[in-house]
Amino acid sequence: MHDQQLKQLIEAALFAADAPLSVDQLKELLVAQQISKAKIQTTLTELQQDYQNRGVQLQQVASGYRFQTRTELGSILAGLWQEKPPKYSQALLETLALIAYRQPITRGDIEEIRGVSVSSQIMKSLQERGWVKVVGQREVPGRPQLYATTAEFLDYFNVKDLAELPPIPASENAQPATATESTTAETATDQRVH
Amino acid sequence: MSETPERTPKLIPEQHALPLGFVRGEPVLERPEDLYIPPDALELILEAFSGPMDLLLYLIRRHKVEIVDLPILPITQQYMTYVDMMKELKLELAADYLVMAAMLTEIKSRLLLPKPPQVEDEEVDPRAELVRRLREYEAIREGAGYLEAQPQQERDFCVVQANSDARDYVKQLPPEVSLEDLVLAFGKVMQQAQLQEHHHIHRERLSTRARMSAILDLLTQQSRVRFSEVFDTSEGKAGVVVSFLAILELSKEALIEITQIDAFSELHISKRQDQQSRVTEHA
Numbered sequence: 393m394h395d396q397q398l399k400q401l402i403e404a405a406l407f408a409a410d411a412p413l414s415v416d417q418l419k420e421l422l423v424a425q426q427i428s429k430a431k432i433q434t435t436l437t438e439l440q441q442d443y444q445n446r447g448v449q450l451q452q453v454a455s456g457y458r459f460q461t462r463t464e465l466g467s468i469l470a471g472l473w474q475e476k477p478p479k480y481s482q483a484l485l486e487t488l489a490l491i492a493y494r495q496p497i498t499r500g501d502i503e504e505i506r507g508v509s510v511s512s513q514i515m516k517s518l519q520e521r522g523w524v525k526v527v528g529q530r531e532v533p534g535r536p537q538l539y540a541t542t543a544e545f546l547d548y549f550n551v552k553d554l555a556e557l558p559p560i561p562a563s564e565n566a567q568p569a570t571a572t573e574s575t576t577a578e579t580a581t582d583q584r585v586h
Numbered sequence: 587m588s589e590t591p592e593r594t595p596k597l598i599p600e601q602h603a604l605p606l607g608f609v610r611g612e613p614v615l616e617r618p619e620d621l622y623i624p625p626d627a628l629e630l631i632l633e634a635f636s637g638p639m640d641l642l643l644y645l646i647r648r649h650k651v652e653i654v655d656l657p658i659l660p661i662t663q664q665y666m667t668y669v670d671m672m673k674e675l676k677l678e679l680a681a682d683y684l685v686m687a688a689m690l691t692e693i694k695s696r697l698l699l700p701k702p703p704q705v706e707d708e709e710v711d712p713r714a715e716l717v718r719r720l721r722e723y724e725a726i727r728e729g730a731g732y733l734e735a736q737p738q739q740e741r742d743f744c745v746v747q748a749n750s751d752a753r754d755y756v757k758q759l760p761p762e763v764s765l766e767d768l769v770l771a772f773g774k775v776m777q778q779a780q781l782q783e784h785h786h787i788h789r790e791r792l793s794t795r796a797r798m799s800a801i802l803d804l805l806t807q808q809s810r811v812r813f814s815e816v817f818d819t820s821e822g823k824a825g826v827v828v829s830f831l832a833i834l835e836l837s838k839e840a841l842i843e844i845t846q847i848d849a850f851s852e853l854h855i856s857k858r859q860d861q862q863s864r865v866t867e868h869a
Contacts, residue, residue: 407748448746459746466742477741482636482730489729505722508637508682550737558732561725 393425399435412456412547454546454553463550484514488523492545493560496527496538515539523548638686639723641668646720653720656713658697662690689716797832802841805857813844813853 393401405421406413413421418432436457440450443459451460461469470477480488487510490502499510518524523545529535541554551557635641645664649657669683696712711717737743801816817829833855836842843858 404748407746408750410747460743461746463737463742466737466744469744470741477738480734482640485730485733486636486726489726489733492733493726493729505639505719505726506637507639507642507686507719507723548739549733550739550743557729557736560729560732561721563722563725 393427395435398422398425398427398431399439402432402435403439406450406457406459409458412453412458414456417456451550452552453550454543460550481514483508483511484517487511487514488518488541488545489560491518491524491539492541492554492557494563495540497540498530498536498538500536521548638683639720640727641665641683642686643720643724643727653717653724656717656720658690658694658713662687662694665690794828794831794835797828798836801829801832801836801855802857805842805855810854810856813855816855 401422402418405418415429415432415436418436419427419429422432436450436452443450447462447465448459449462451458466477483506486506487502490505491497494501494505499515502510515524521544522542524539525542526537527540528538530538546553546556549557635644642661642665643653645661646653646656649660651657666687669687672683693712693716739745804811804816816833817826819826821828833842833844837844840858843856845854845856846852847854
């Protein structure tokens with residue numbers, strides 16, 4: 393198969409697929425053609441360059457590669473549809489940021505840092521959107537559920553992994569408590585580190 | 587309020603005082619009852635803060651100081667003013683804020699307490715824990731800001747797919763269901779149900795257990811019976827099956843023996859002798 397044909401095939405596959413395609417998925421699709429992963433990777437990079445100045449871009453996100461419109465066009469393209477894009481509340485964004493940056497995390501941890509009881513509605517909508525899921529339980533009394541973000545979350549926010557999000561100051565919890573008389577809040581802190 | 591608020595805005599008698607102003611052409615006669623902050627506006631202020639930490643951070647920022655230098659007295663006073671306002675309006679919301687108020691006052695009182703003479707070299711600032719939480723909260727707010735600024739799928743971009751209708755040709759359209767089809771389908775179900783009923787009757791008429799006893803009874807009369815003698819073909823298929831099941835069951839329970847003299851010859855059934863003899867030996 394020529395390089396040109398391969399590029400056309402990958403491009404077409406990414407357009408025709410219902411969801412982002414990973415390199416592995418592309419390799420499986422081209423199993424009969426016996427294309428190496430490295431070859432698929434270089435072709436994807438080439439395609440990315442081809443599309444650099446176009447209105448549509450080839451983007452790598454957590455689930456794989458997909459074509460999407462340029463991010464700076466969003467506000468104008470919104471005119472195509474009647475519905476307005478959702479606007480997320482500060483409370484939802486803070487909760488989501490806590491789960492994204494400090495995962496795995498319990499509701500109790502979120503409440504401690506935000507100083508507000510976690511709204512069930514927010515947790516429900518985060519889970520319904522598929523951005524957040526329960527990944528386990530912390531082995532403390534009550535066995536609270538531990539929440540983490542999903543690949544769908546990364547896809548939605550246009551990144552391929554968490555490291556791509558801008559960093560925030562590290563949590564000070566990792567440091568040993570300097571206080572001699574530890575308060576209840578600090579005990580909670582100790583539990584978080586494990 | 588000096589004026590008694592009478593709600594008669596539509597009819598304006600001539601002798602009445604001049605209106606204070608006009609709102610959308612309607613004259614306003616009464617002074618607004620709550621001139622300072624209307625309740626709706628206060629709710630808006632409250633909703634602008636996502637929680638007590640947010641409010642606290644806002645107050646500290648307004649003082650233009652670092653979180654570490656937390657000026658506990660003025661901050662606590664201002665914080666309490668806000669909490670008092672919200673207590674009257676949104677009790678549920680205020681609960682979270684009250685916890686913070688209690689914490690602030692506790693820190694304040696600890697700062698006020700005279701220090702014992704033998705102070706440990708490592709002095710603990712009562713504000714330390716709050717400062718740590720505030721810093722962590724500030725970091726998370728920053729993270730929330732990043733998420734907000736991050737390109738979002740519905741807002742900033744949309745996923746592009748080639749909309750091919752190729753699959754529509756492959757997909758089979760579900761056929762329309764007519765009344766006749768329904769009646770036919772129901773007929774079939776009824777037939778099935780009848781078959782089911784038939785089966786029940788059969789099972790009661792030809793019990794495997796009863797057949798097992800019958801075979802054993804036959805074997806007490808004749809020590810050896812040809813395999814085919816056990817079956818009564820007039821009973822039909824069901825009867826034959828029941829007899830066979832009975833033989834299998836008897837064999838499993840080691841009550842009968844199935845023997846064959848040589849290959850392809852007729853099978854014979856007999857009572858199991860050795861067991862009986864063993865029982866008698868023991869007895």
